[in-house]
Every structure is written in structure tokens, then in C-alpha cells.
Amino acid sequence: MVVAVVYFLAALGAAAAFAGVLDRQLHGPRLRAAWKDGLTAEARCTRVRIEEAQDADGVPFVHARPTLEFRTADGRTVSFEERRGRVETAEGDVLTVHYSAHDPLTATTRSPSFGMLHLKALVTGVGAVFAAVTATVLALVL
Incomplete structure (x- = not known):
């Protein structure tokens, strides 16, 4: 039983840590800051920087990084x-941006989504369920 409890706590901590890292990698804090105040504006694309890269298999792909002004x-x-950035964005295009009154540089063209708003809680919750199930199996087996 002690092994199962220790496993559960370790797995729960790992799930929470993974959720935090994933959230930061997907720019969750920046996006939530931009969406928090509910402010929007029309932004004009002033330039598009093209960035070429390769995936792990060596297949080339292109990122379009539009510079927007609002x-x-x-x-x-x-x-x-x-x-x-969306690949189809071109100079002169007008897009809606979401921004924070306190830090408008956190602006984004991405609209709020349930997944990004609650990503940490969702991943931690799934990890907690997995940890509980496997800890229960451990407790029954040992």
C-alpha cells in the first residue's frame, strides 16, 4: 500500500510538471495574458519573414512570421x-488581434480556445486519473 501511495504522489507530481512545461512550450501564459482583458483591434500586416527549417526526418518546411501593427x-x-503565424498572411492583410491593456506586446491573432485556456488543468487531470488507476492496480497486486 505504501508503494502505491508513493507512486501516486510521484506520478501526480510528474503530471503537474509535464503540464506546466507543455503549457509554456505552447505559449499558454502569453496567450492567456492576451485574452484576459478581452480587448481586440484590427492589425495590418507590415511584413512577413519567412523561416525555413527541417523536421527530424530532414523534410523541409516553412514558417511565416508576420509582423503586425495595431x-x-x-x-x-x-x-x-x-x-x-498563418502561412496565408501577406503584407497588407488586416487581421483581428487579441491583446492585454497592460502588455499589448503579448498580442496574438489566435482566438481563445477551451483547450489553451485550461491546458494545465486538463493534462494534470488526465495524469491524476492515470496515476490513480495505476496506483490502485499496484495496491491490489502488491
């Missing part, structure tokens, strides 16, 4: 490079 509600002009 005016905040209080009149400031903000220019930022969208990290998760």
Missing part, C-alpha cells in the same frame, strides 16, 4: 511579430 484603445501604436 493601435490600442488608448491610442498607442504597437508592432509585434506573430509567433504562430
